[in-house]
């Protein structure tokens with residue numbers, strides 16, 4: 001069924017009350033286009049500047065003059081904007097609600113307490129030798145200490161690199177090495193669905209491969225973890241002797257705020273670098289606009305702070321807007337699959353923001369677990385991370401939202417810093433499955449493979465023709481890779497890596513990645529990374545990895561593996577290979593299917609034809625296309641015959 005004509009009009013009370021209504025949206029789009037400097041200078045007043053910027057936008061995507069600067073002579077501090085400036089009026093307002101993995105564990109931190117905790121952590125970091133510009137790796141569970149650690153870095157001008165708690169020791173080591181972190185902040189253990197995650201042990205293993213000066217260990221579960229003399233410092237000890245106050249380091253708007261590693265088509269994950277002024281501005285501006293946010297509302301973004309969604313909407317955007325932000329350590333189906341909704345009731349959540357993969361998993365269990373809750377506190381729902389299929393959208397709307405709550409389907413990327421395409425609840429009629437339209441100041445185009453601009457209703461590759469303040473500023477340590485990855489395919493334009501369709505109404509429908517990136521449960525995984533992990537196994541000669549449609553995860557990981565001569569395929573080997581990938585990267589990269597193949601389809605010049613492998617993995621055997629250019633067309637027959645799943 002086509003959904004292009006299925007409209008959910010803006011409810012009248014939203015049009016009347018929202019920060020931005022239809023006319024406001026149109027006016028902002030025109031103003032941002034006509035006079036960007038004036039528009040963004042005015043908008044940037046939402047932040048507190050030590051020195052307000054007089055230079056606003058200074059950008060060129062052209063190869064010979066490539067540069068991206070926003071608010072370049074502005075001076076500010078992110079922690080000041082997220083905490084200190086709220087103290088006069090909101091010292092006793094809850095800044096962070098904590099909901100533990102164990103439903104009997106929860107707590108709250110006021111803005112005054114957050115201020116004290118961040119200052120103390122900042123002073124501890126200073127005592128460990130951390131200075132402005134140094135890199136600090138954060139490997140923590142979803143507990144308030146993670147936000148405190150990020151803000152403590154921001155307060156003293158250190159650059160954080162948060163590594164998701166599900167990544168393996170090898171992944172941690174690679175990230176520490178790439179950005180040259182001198183300090184790691186971790187916890188004894190994390191908790192997920194009642195299981196203990198050995199965070200400190202993972203860091204210890206990572207540090208057999210790379211070294212740092214200090215490891216700061218926070219007690220969370222209280223597990224007895226070994227302490228390496230001279231290197232490891234227990235936070236609870238170190239914090240005893242520090243002051244409750246720590247001045248905010250004045251930072252230039254273009255000073256780096258953080259590095260976040262993300263997967264691309266080729267090579268190792270790259271360190272996406274965001275800066276202080278433009279990033280914070282964009283996180284805060286979009287948080288207010290898209291979620292129609294009012295200070296003090298309870299906002300729950302279910303993403304982990306190890307991903308960009310957690311950075312921008314659990315921590316920075318939310319706190320810059322004086323939110324009460326909820327941090328949830330657990331998972332949607334523990335202790336039962338009504339957990340999300342009981343947490344909504346328990347903490348009277350008003351805005352709820354999650355990923356389609358979670359909705360699809362919960363939807364499978366029917367409506368009863370949702371209906372056990374009241375959800376009366378909710379006023380808006382959001383979705384992020386992958387295309388939301390119309391079925392999941394309608395379930396979210398009808399069952400979770402009881403037909404009364406707008407849904408904002410927000411498209412963006414680690415690279416974009418914050419939301420770029422989304423409905424505004426007071427301005428945009430909704431269509432299930434469409435992220436609808438770009439925010440003011442965001443200029444989209446669809447192009448074909450040759451870069452020809454496609455007009456009107458059409459399908460193509462999604463590019464962005466001009467900069468916005470939250471745009472990433474570089475790949476850590478590799479300027480050339482930044483330009484090559486995003487600006488070389490279509491000169492003068494930022495290439496998103498996504499395919500997209502635009503309908504008669506000018507609505508955008510993201511169709512998924514067109515590069516070698518797989519979106520597994522809303523998490524990006526590079527096929528090349530999984531392949532490198534597989535070929536490390538002694539029995540493997542070659543591996544090719546592609547994505548395939550998966551009911552819950554959106555996309556699953558399908559690996560074609562060629563074994564060395566003399567090795568017999570077995571289930572045992574299959575398990576060993578999955579274990580290998582979990583060990584190298586982490587559980588999220590574990591292949592869903594492994595097919596042993598005597599050979600892979602290659603062109604005569606030796607290039608693997610992934611198009612064919614994708615079709616086989618998708619079980620779309622009718623459209624394998626032309627296989628006559630293959631070096632050995634016979635391999636395809638075998639691959640088709642022995643398809644798994």
Ligand code: WTA
Pocket residue numbers: 262307308309383384385386387388409410411412413414415435496497498510512513519522523524
């Ligand atoms: C996909 C997550 C469709 C897209 C914020 C993008 C989406 C990649 C949506 C970025 C959405 C994200 N609809 N697709 N609403 N949101 N994506 O860097 O393919 O982890 O390029 O950032 O997720 O993933 P990332």
